[in-house]
Amino acid sequence: MMGISCDILVVGGGMAGISAAIKAAREGACTLLVEKNGFPGGIPVSGMHRYICGLFPTGDQVPFKTLNGGIAEEICSGLKGLSSDTGIIQMGKVYLLSFRTKDLVTILKSLSEKQIGLGILYEKKVVSVKTKNSFIKSVTAEGQTGKIRIIPRKVIDCSGDGTLIRLSRAAHQLSTARERQLAGFCFKIKGINDPGEMAPISVPYCISGAVRRKKLPPYLKYTKFTPGDVSGEGYCLISIPAGGGREKISKAINYAVKVHAVLSESLSTFHDSYIYELSSVIVEREGLRMTGEYTLTKEDVLSASKFNDGVVKNAWPIEIWDRKKGPSFQYLAPGTYYEIPLRCLKSRDIKNLYCAGRCISASPEALGSTRVMGTCISLGEQAGLAAAKELIVS
Ligand SMILES: Cc1cc2nc3c(=O)[nH]c(=O)nc-3n(C[C@H](O)[C@H](O)[C@H](O)COP(=O)(O)OP(=O)(O)OC[C@H]3O[C@@H](n4cnc5c(N)ncnc54)[C@H](O)[C@@H]3O)c2cc1C
Known part of the structure; x- marks a missing residue:
């Protein structure tokens, strides 16, 4: 089996994974991204999304910049540059960015492929993990060209459904299929x-x-x-x-x-x-979530909580697609936002494991707000930054 070492391994090339990998590499970490599809983007591409939610603040004025800046801002301006149809639209109390799928793939590819220090393996699926003394020691991915064993110092699970969390047996939460959102x-x-x-x-x-x-x-x-x-x-x-x-x-x-x-x-x-x-897949709103050093709650979201280690801002409402009652929205007060603490991205028990995107440490209700694309981009960016900074300390 082929073997490779890296500072940071990012699993999953959706919105969270691409951002995590770019940021980690920008911070100087030797980074590897493994994605089972042959393209970046994850659910928004396979699920034919039309609007990026969670990018902007709420309020009376049409926003002129994103809530978090950074890679979210780069993707946003890249999309606007590719198509004159792309723009900010108001839907009820929130603002969204319309986009074309092919433009999103183009931007994600161009940002990641030109990034020095970042290697990308498409069409490779992570299938097993070896842990020792609460550390992930190696990760095996396989594809048509064979298996590869990766020895990483830090791992960021951006697989959406928490593959690494499950395979490394990190503490996690998973609602039953009947409780899960549509x-x-x-x-x-x-x-x-x-x-x-x-x-x-x-x-x-x-x-x-x-x-x-x-x-x-x-x-x-x-x-x-x-x-x-x-x-x-x-x-x-x-x-x-x-x-x-x-x-x-x-x-x-x-x-x-x-x-x-x-x-x-x-x-x-x-x-x-x-x-x-x-669409080639059914896209899940809710899946396995890591139990981190902190678990974000519905109250944190609705009361616009701030934290000493708050790293991502979000103003998106709690959007629940209940099996029986259908969709419902609970909004924050206009013009306000809450913060997501870095502790929600750090595993409670596996010492070199971070996560970002859909599988962060959040209650099912809080996840109804944090899982949107815009927020996932910034969560990925912050996980990449934190993992890279920790390399310097350790
Ligand atoms: C029905 C529905 C509609 C939605 N509509 C919107 C919308 O209009 N606007 C919006 O902003 N958000 C919307 N969302 C939310 C949003 O699309 C996702 O929650 C968000 O994109 C998740 O990003 P992610 O990077 O965490 O995960 P994902 O997009 O799931 O990406 C994970 C990536 O990891 C890869 N992967 C998984 N397992 C492995 C493995 N073992 N090895 C290697 N790679 C792996 C996958 O192929 C995928 O590319 C919607 C969600 C759903 C379900």
Whole structure:
């Protein structure tokens, strides 16, 4: 088996992982990023997201800069530079950045590939970990070209679902599948004839009616529609219960086909439409979370708590997609934000393990606010910075 040593190993090249790896390398650490897909971006790319949430403060004025600066600001201005459609939009009480998937991949690739001191292995999946005396000693990743054994000094788990946390048996929390928030599945539709662009309203209304008539399962009533980049296309996001095995993806595809059939039957604007693309994965809102030196709570979020070791600011509401009640939002007071302490990114028991993104130490409610893309970018950046600084001390 091939072997390689590095200062910092980052597992997962989603928003958190790319930022963690870039920052660690910028701080002078010899850094390796391992990603099982052949592209960066994680859930937002596979799940066909359209808006970056969690980048901006709230308030009456349209914000002119991001809440956290740093890599979030670089990604934001890079996206704006690539497409004139990209911009800040207001949705209710919050501000978001619209983006095109291909632009996001371009920016993440260009920032990471030009970074000196950063090596990237795509299409390699971390499969096992060796620990000794509460330290991760080695990590094995495998892909089509074989296995590789990595000996890192520090590890940052940015896998979204907490792969490293689970494999190293670090303390963690995981709600049961029944308690977990609804997962999502996205598909792209073309051939819509909707000059009035009423689809974001008419689609959920039409699908709710079909659910009431028992033509579709109950959680499909939370279906959302977002217009695409050009007229005649759009994205449908359907909700699926969390958990389940491989057969779940075929179930999700089946639901997507049924949802589309109802739309083309009931809405004249969808008569000639067709499913152009289906997401390759079901994307989970909630998964395994590390138990860190501190666990962020719902009260911390809603009372805009600040901490001595606060490293990331966030103003995004607590967004819960409950299996029975559907989506709900709890907002912070306008113009305020809370901080996420560095202790939420440090394992309580595995001494050289950090995490960032979706698997940080937070209660399920607090995670409903911290997991959005903009916040994940800054969490990754701070984990990369902290891990690199610790190298100098140790
Ligand atoms: C249905 C749904 C809709 C959402 N909508 C929005 C939205 O509109 N706007 C927004 O801002 N946020 C949205 N979010 C939240 C957001 O997309 C994610 O929470 C966030 O992108 C998570 O980033 P991450 O880097 O922590 O994890 P991920 O995006 O999950 O990235 C993890 C990466 O790790 C890789 N990986 C996993 N295991 C391994 C392994 N063993 N070895 C190597 N690599 C591995 C994966 O391939 C992936 O690339 C949504 C989430 C869901 C579920």
